[in-house]
Amino acid sequence: MQIDDTDRHLIALLAENARAPVAKLARATGLARTTVQARLERLESSGTIGGYTIRKGPGLKPVLSASVLVSVEPRSEAAVVARLKALPGIVRATTTSGRTDLLVEVTAETTEALDALLDRIGEAKGVRSSESLIHLTTKIAR
Template structure:
């Protein structure tokens, strides 16, 4: 799916001002509300926009310890182990990977002891051969997509200038465009 200059401007606005109403977004972009809604619907349908909920902080939820746990799996049991990982609430992401291991999980824990308990739970899953844990010390680059959106816009022949979109005032109770 090609993302054009208008899509890039829409995505930039949604990232920078996720609580702005669709009406206000359309006004700031200089397009009709129906056009904006149709573009957002297409971006969602094509999988470019994958969610609109808030981003939460595991640390603020009482889980400040972040670790990456590599999981080695018995051949032929990857799907089964992946399903079992989905049942562990402290696993906030899991990916099939190449290299040293079969799965990479991102784990949030209350403290080091709790992390050890989570790792022990992972080891007890049928099909898990071994794990290797790496603890995060400090976040150096927070999760972000705006630089990527701007890069895609430039390669599409667009200049995604965030300054071109004026900051929108937040309106209480307004329908929101959603976080991206």
Template sequence: MKTLDEIDRKLIALLQDNARLSTVALAKAVALSRSTVQERLQRLEASGTIAQYTVRLGSGGDPLRAWLLLRYAEGFSCDDVVPLLAPLPQVRLAHSVVGDTDLMVLVETRSPGELADLRERVMGLKGVDDVTTVPVLRTVLDRL
């Protein structure tokens, strides 16, 4: 069996993300002709490297919600941090509060991994000193 090269690995990664990608789309992604990609896929299938194409079920559309409880760094305020949060599409709501937490931010993501990535991104924003993540298990009352 031929050793996998970087293009083979990229094709496999693309198919793992979306097994329905067309050969044309795969060819564009790796900058090769459609026929060359098709030959590579046939080789990967024949060698058993690609065993099957499958469907991975999603969460059914229910978002993962969580509260991010932010504390500002010394000398920063709501006016500094909120404009940095506003462009993030996962941010749904923000409340300025008093106490150990300075800002409560409701976020919606598609997965725990996306939530972890978002949390790290928010933690890296200028003016944010600390982030506590509180996942929402279920909403028991919503009058908004």
């Protein structure tokens, strides 16, 4: 499905506030409410908009987060990903190009829990090596 500049504008508005009322989106785009609703339904049914979500505020965010760069033994990626899925605290795992194979985002409530999770990732069968980057201060969050 092709999307146009108006669709992109709607998506950008929803990225800022997924709960924005159709009337507000209509005013911001200069379109009729029924047109905006029809466009949103088309974007949803085509899969361009895959869903709506929330961003957790400070009261709900885990205390600690980190990115883990993981190098995997040859032909072990599927097994490593299956092991990572089973670990609590894994937020996302993404394949990468470059010197590492996976970028794994993790969260934990305490330094002890984060340390244990990082150990479990490094000890997983098929993991050649891992490097942890603990997140300190968020400068941009969209």
